[in-house]
Amino acid sequence: MDTEFAKRHARLKATFETPVDKPDESPEATLRVLWWLAAGESRSLNSARATLPELDSEALDRLDALINRRLSGQPLAHLSGRQDFCGLELLATASALVPRRETELLARAAIALANELGSAQDHIQVLDVCTGSGNVALAIAEHCPAARVFGADIDKAAIELARANARQLGLEARVDFRSGDLLAPFEQTEFLQAIDLLTCNPPYISSAKVEQMPSEISAHEPRLAFDGGPLGVSILMRLIDEAPRWLRRGGWLAFEVGLGQGRSLARRLERHADYDEIREIHDAEGATRVVLAQRRAKEESRAET
Secondary structure, three states, X not given: OHHHHHHHHHHHHHHOOOOOOOOOOOHHHHHHHHHHHHOOOOOOOOHXXXXXXXXXXXXXXXXXXXXXXXXXOOOHXXXXXXXXXXXXXXXXXXXXXXXXXXXXXXXXXHHHHHHHHHOOOOOEEXXXXXOOOOHHHHHHHHHOOOEEEEEEEOXXXXXXXXXXXXXXXXXXXXXXXXXXXXXXXXXXXXXXXXXXXXXXXOOXXXXXXXXXXXXXXXXXXXHHHOEOOOOOOHHHHHHHHHHHHOEEEEEEEEEEOOOOOHHHHHHHHHHOOOEEEEEEEEOOOOOEEEEEEEEOOOOOOOXXX
């Protein structure tokens, strides 16, 4: 096995570049996932770290075919049908964005806020919009027992995947996924002014740049998950203005931003009459990738200054 692995590893190292947006998909990690798949098991990068099984000649042929498909640009998560996120083993298909490591910054910040809010009350209500595969919503539900979580996405296929993930994780009793545009699925009285935490990983790439993205992304993942309008912030601007209608006073808004967007959006929140404390969370390179904003505890004029 060592010889067969080494031979294919050398091929991948010579011909494959680790995707910038998926830095943990090294040639070795990629090969391990495909090795397990050739053996008949679908595993994520995390679960593929286990000791590899022996492959017979037919399985090695399947492995070589899988390597060719990966080298042709098919996303690894689409081949394996799995992606790990915040310790969860999720199903992955072309119906939704493949969860990225950078989004774990948002999820972990949201989990911390949810647990802080949950420590002061019996239960909290969480909304996650642009939910995609449900990764952020499910991570919050898994790591915050006090949370009742609701998710929404405009793409019905993404919602079906999110529901499948909830069933796989045994969280369907605590996570309710709905189809609709941003916050529209939650127009009911029980949600208005009643949400403790509102999260969002929105499309934030400008429409022009979507066309320039690597084909592995543009040809295989849904455009709806990336296209944030002419400037890339159309959804985020709507979210900032609409969120106070759902957030209770003292509740939190948490969202992911693209590179270069964080400071300007944080300044907009600082000027907004509905928000009080603003926090920025940075990645390892020091760039703002998550913004948190608390709704004011006391009513003030909604006009911006």
